[in-house]
Amino acid sequence: MxxxxxxxxxxxxxxxxxxxxxxxxxxxxxxxxxxxxxxxxxxxxxxxxxxxxxxxxxxxxxxxxxxxxxxxxxxxxxxxxxxxxxxxxxxxxxxxxxxxxxxxxxxxxxxxxxxxxxxxxxxxxxxxxxxxxxxxxxxxxxxxxxxxxxxxxxxxxxxxxxxxxxxxxxxxxxxxxxxxxxxxxxxxxxxxxxxxxxxxxxxxxxxxxxxxxxxxxxxxxxxxxxxxxxxxxxxxxxxxxxxxxNFNGPSGLFIATGKGLLRSMKGDTEAIVxxxxxxxxxxxxxxxxxxxxxxxxxxxxxxxxxxxxxxxxRWGDIEDVPVYYMKTPLEKAFRRPRACFTQSHMAYEYWNTVGTKIPSMMIDFYLWVTGQKPRMMKIYDKMQKAVATLEFFTTNNxxxxxxxxxxxxxxxxxxxxxxxxxDVRPLHWPTYLENYCIGTKKFVLKENLSDLPAARSHIKMLRNIRWTCNTVLAVILWRVLIARSQLARNLWYLVTNLVFKFLRYCRLSSAKQS
Structure with missing residues (x-):
């Protein structure tokens, strides 16, 4: 022995x-x-x-x-x-x-x-x-x-x-x-x-x-x-x-990130984790x-x-967690995984409001209209309390x-x-963090890896929804600007004229070559 x-x-x-x-x-x-x-x-x-x-x-x-x-x-x-x-x-x-x-x-x-x-x-x-x-x-x-x-x-x-x-x-x-x-x-x-x-x-x-x-x-x-x-x-x-x-320590943060419930935290990316x-x-x-x-x-x-x-x-390494969850996504994610650390309180509040709070309110409104019990804002509040308790550790060395x-x-x-x-010197952090994320899926959430195709399809659907919403929002904003601003109209006419001239030039060049 x-x-x-x-x-x-x-x-x-x-x-x-x-x-x-x-x-x-x-x-x-x-x-x-x-x-x-x-x-x-x-x-x-x-x-x-x-x-x-x-x-x-x-x-x-x-x-x-x-x-x-x-x-x-x-x-x-x-x-x-x-x-x-x-x-x-x-x-x-x-x-x-x-x-x-x-x-x-x-x-x-x-x-x-x-x-x-x-x-x-x-x-x-x-x-x-x-x-x-x-x-x-x-x-x-x-x-x-x-x-x-x-x-x-x-x-x-x-x-x-x-x-x-x-x-x-x-x-x-x-x-x-x-x-x-x-x-x-x-x-x-x-x-x-x-x-x-x-x-x-x-x-x-x-x-x-x-x-x-x-x-x-x-x-x-x-x-x-x-x-x-x-x-x-x-x-x-x-x-x-x-x-x-369990959900203690990093596990809860990782799962919340994989589910799209946590998209921003206050922290120093250069601080040691x-x-x-x-x-x-x-x-x-x-x-x-x-x-x-x-x-x-x-x-x-x-x-x-x-x-x-x-x-x-370093805490900056944790920003790669969404990449691992894109490869092995969690089921029924709220939004596509995304995470960043910021030392700016204003940026932190902005990303939390736009990225999580407003979507949570919209989903709760939908649940209320359809006769279901709203729950997303409760989850959001719990998440914010958990993040607040960890701020001391993400901002200090x-x-x-x-x-x-x-x-x-x-x-x-x-x-x-x-x-x-x-001896932890051979520990490769990216590989460890990726296995950690897979572990939260398999052992904490009890999700089956054989269901990955459906989870990936869900992530793609969330991506398409995001692109559609952003496009519609951009069109509406642009139309409002054109209707209310002479400068926006002039810019629009300038851009369209340049596009038409470019297309005409391409057509003429093609005709000469033929």
Whole structure:
């Protein structure tokens, strides 16, 4: 076995957030690449009326696990679901479950968090800070814990331009804030939120920074490490190219662009966009756990899981997304795909109004006249809110150091480097983005690639409609100008006379030659 595979051989894992995007890929990858794992406990809460076990069964039956299912048909026997809720004390675990986890678990991956940028501060603190405290308490009681991996974000300290692999002082004292939140009403919390987060863009980055401070303060005696992924995107290589299953991050923007619902964003085309493929992130987590458990560093190691340090990409590259959606169009698109970034507020408002808002209003009027429920303006409003939350990231630049991540690669054997690849220099961004767009069509929208001819015909129809509307509008505008402006009439007569003279000259030249 390779060193990493040997480390995980015989271990029992605990994963929070396994039903989320990163958690799913982590579960699949570690079971497939380290088949000697004894078992995996998943903390899952019942949701939408579905019990925990049903959610886990649905999870392991998805296409993501097909590769694992071929090599290990009985892999699901290693997975044990436990009812849990991170909002409750003791993570909502029963005493019996706590006793089981204390006795058996040796490796912990804490992935669960609320990633909503506009989450209320109170709930964000519960899920991202208090839940981390509860995980630490549980880990301190585990008999054979070898490592605890905490998943943070590369934007936890986005108030800094240069972010190193260290835990910086928190923006506020998390313990005083948690104490104050307990007696405050929702209105009071909403009022103080802007002052609390300061120059950070949202409660997500704010609470993630607090969670890192709590982790270092309360987990001094534990084998800890922190992994900070940037914007997590679709899979690069493993297990399926372009695999994505949610609308978060770039996925929602790409789909909205492919549908023709998003045609302009405020942003700097030269600003770095740091997208980390989810398989690269998961490999970093698995390798970081191995390194921390085996090397036993004196301080809490932090791994900035970013791509810009060795293979930067820019927001201007995202403007090619419509090209990929023209090749593999989405079904029932609203308009032909088009996207551009602008730093001008006036240009942004113009393109949004002309390109999206007015057409949305026209369609809603048609739906209302035909007795259907108008819906396009609601979609437009949601899209504008989503774009507003991302403006901070599309207009600013950051620089991350990733020395620990680079060191981690040098300590891995060649076989481990192939299995748990961490070198993103070979990543070709245009190919990756095209696979990403195809992934949104196949795995998020569940559209069949065999229906591409119909989707392409629909795109051609939208093109013809656009050309027809533009032509009619130009003719009407010109007729109005001719009717109201002597200058326009003179210009029209001049142009027509020149055309007639040119045609007459061509006819005479042809007659002479014959």
């Amino acid at each position: 390779t060193p990493i595979e040997e480390f995980y051989n015989g271990q029992t894992l605990l994963i929070t957030g396994a039903t989320g995007f990163i958690g799913k890929v982590l579960l699949e990858k570690i079971l497939r690449s380290c088949p000697g794992i004894d078992g995996v406990y998943l903390l899952v809460r019942p949701k939408w009326g579905r019990p925990t076990q049903e959610r886990v069964e649905q999870l392991v039956n998805c296409k993501l696990f097909d590769k694992l299912r071929q090599s290990q048909p009985n892999f699901a026997d290693k997975i044990h679901a436990i009812n849990s809720d991170l909002q409750h004390s003791k993570l909502g675990l029963s005493d019996e479950d706590i006793a089981t986890l204390r006795e058996k678990v040796t490796v912990v991956f804490h992935v669960a968090a609320t990633i909503k940028f506009d989450e209320k501060l109170g709930l964000s603190l519960k899920l991202n800070v208090v839940a981390t405290q509860e995980m630490l308490k549980l880990c301190k009681e585990m008999n054979s814990l070898k490592v605890f991996v905490h998943v943070s974000t590369a934007y936890a300290y986005c108030d800094r331009e240069h972010i190193e692999e260290v835990v910086y002082p928190p923006p506020v004292d998390p313990y005083k804030l948690l104490g104050a939140i307990e007696w405050m009403s929702e209105d009071m919390i909403s009022t103080i939120t802007p002052q609390m987060i300061g120059n950070r863009p949202n409660t997500y980055t704010f609470t993630k920074a607090l969670a890192e401070h709590v982790l270092v303060q309360e987990g001094k005696d534990l084998p800890l490490c922190i992994v900070r992924p940037s914007i997590v995107g679709a899979a690069w290589k493993d297990p399926i190219q372009g695999w994505i299953d 740091d997208i980390s493929p989810v398989d690269y992130v998961v490999n970093m987590m698995i390798a970081a756990a191995w390194h921390t458990a085996v090397k036993k560093p004196d301080s809490v190691p932090v791994f900035n899981c970013v791509t810009s340090a060795t293979n930067p990409s 950051w620089e991350w150091t990733n020395n620990n991540s680079q060191l981690l690669q040098t300590l891995m054997t060649e076989e481990d480097k192939k299995t748990f690849f961490l």
